[in-house]
Amino acid sequence: MNHDPAVRLIARLMAMRYLPREDAEIRRLLVDGSFRDEVEQRLAGCGMRLLAQPFAAHVGVALIRSTESAVFEQNDTWQASNIGLPKDAVALLVILWALIILPKRERQLAGEAAQQESQSEMFETVKLTPQAYEASRGIAENILLEDYGKLLGGKARIQFALPQLSRLGFIERRNKTIHEGPLLDLAFDYAEMAPRILQGALADLLKKRGILADAATETH
Structure with a gap:
């Protein structure tokens, strides 16, 4: 058994593709600066980087920019x-990221800003509340098909791609509604x-659905 904590965590992330924030080793990663530095250095040595976004409920790994071409550039073409x-599934x-994650992130950022304003000057940092990792709002499959079918090459292409995205952990499909998966x-x-x-x-299409009305105003 390998007793090196950094090696153990990296092996788990590589094999399982993602781990929840509630995982004991992930909790240590997020609060122990020296441990996180060691994990990130070892990942970088293999051309990888840590994916630990502040509001995401899961942690994963990805390629660093300098190694992307070694993986994606094949036979003079860039792989999707x-x-x-x-490409159509991508x-x-x-x-789906724009419909599900983007609005959730805007709510999270707005909640953090409000929390910061209410904090006493005695505190230098804001502790994220459980609501920061709120569940995203799903989107009905029939709405996705009607609104974006033509854009993505037809409803049949979407219906073919959805099971792929579900198997890979990007989405979850429940009661004909698409929800956020661990990797989305x-x-x-x-x-x-x-x-x-x-x-x-894409903003114009999303604004018509009322998805980005507030987000666009806050961003500019």
């Missing part, structure tokens, strides 16, 4: 993913992706 997802993943919040970097969506062509 390294997990067998075609496009669907972006839309980690799929994209909020700071990088949110501005692209809010200032891009």
Whole structure:
């Protein structure tokens, strides 16, 4: 048995793909600065980085930018993913992230800002409440098909891609409603992706659904 805590945690993250914040080793990672530094250094040595977003309920790993080309660039073309997802499934993943995660993140950030304002000047940091990891709001599958079917190559393509995304842990499907899976919040970097969506062509489609009305106002 390997008694090196950093090696043990990295092995679990690599094998299981994600771990919940409630996991004992993940809790240590998030509060023990020296332990986190060691884990991140060892991951970097293998071309990997830690995915531990402040509001995400799970922690995972991903490639660092400098190693992405070694994985995704094959035969002079850039692969859509390294997990067998075609381009249209990746496009669907972006839309689901925008529909489910982006509004949740805006609520979380607004709640944190309100919490900061209410804190006494004696405290330098804000302790995130359980509500910070609130469950996201799902989206009905029939609404997704009607609103974004044509954009993604037809309803049949969406119906084919949804089971793939579910098996990979990005979404959960319950009672014909799509909910956030463990990996959806980690799929994209909020700071990088949110501005692209809010200032891009997808924003107009999402605003029509009332998804980004408040988010767009707060971001600009």
